[in-house]
Amino acid sequence: MARSARRASSAAEALVRPQMRLGRIDAVAVVAELRRLHERAEDPGVERMPADDEIYGALLHAERNAPALRALPQEAQREAALHRVRLWEYVRERADVHQARAVADARATGAEWLHLAPALAVKAASAAYNKARRLQAVLLTDETPGTPPVRRTPEAVRDAERRRARCQAAEQREQEAARQRNHVLMPVAHRLLKQRADLVPDEDAEYWLDEMAEVLPSCVTPTQMVSLERYLDAALRALARLEQGSARSIATTAEAHAALAAARQWQTH
Structure with missing residues (x-):
């Protein structure tokens, strides 16, 4: 039997290939749209739904009360589900950004990589360092809108940091x-x-x-x-x-x- 010409993707390919990102969206407005769909369905728990800017809590509420949307046409149910998918992607991307900032603050206060390992859910200081560098790629992309996402490799992060340093020096x-x-x-x-x-x-x-x-x-x-x-x-x-x-x-x-x-x-x- 002939071997497939398609090569197996390496474990590092996801790090080297620039990842697509949802980027910034008006998450509050999306939550408001989700709320309106629950109101249309006369969801009895909609009054307990958290405020539009409490995205995480609103998403949990919408997930628990998704069966109430069965009173709506299938198209509206699909729209609500897609809103949830989009918002969870937004939360996930923003979590990377905020975790990267938290790591930077921890390091600034003297936290060693060994201290950060359990907090980052890894076993070794080197693994904590590598994970933090991958998070830094997200932070660099977030702070330079309009530029391609930074690849999640130490080399790409260093290049992005050098570019940002040159831009900051020119601005200064x-x-x-x-x-x-x-x-x-x-x-x-x-x-x-x-x-x-x-x-x-x-x-x-x-x-x-x-x-x-x-x-x-x-x-x-x-x-x-x-x-x-x-x-x-x-x-x-x-x-x-x-x-x-x-x-x-x-x-x-x-x-x-x-x-x-x-x-x-x-x-x-």
């Missing part, structure tokens, strides 16, 4: 650059507005200077900083157009000229 560099720019922005804007009486703006420039003057006193949040930056940039562009049209400086004093020059230097950086 961008934030630091923004802080540096904002550190200069406030005094530049103050200085320009202080010399406003010695500028000769047109209506367009006046509008943007008014916007600057309104936001500047309470400019604290990142959103306000972005607004101030946008208003200053628009004011400088309006003043530049005015100068180009008149072929003369719109600053009438040395102090106003210096304030305008400082603002334009900020604009080019």
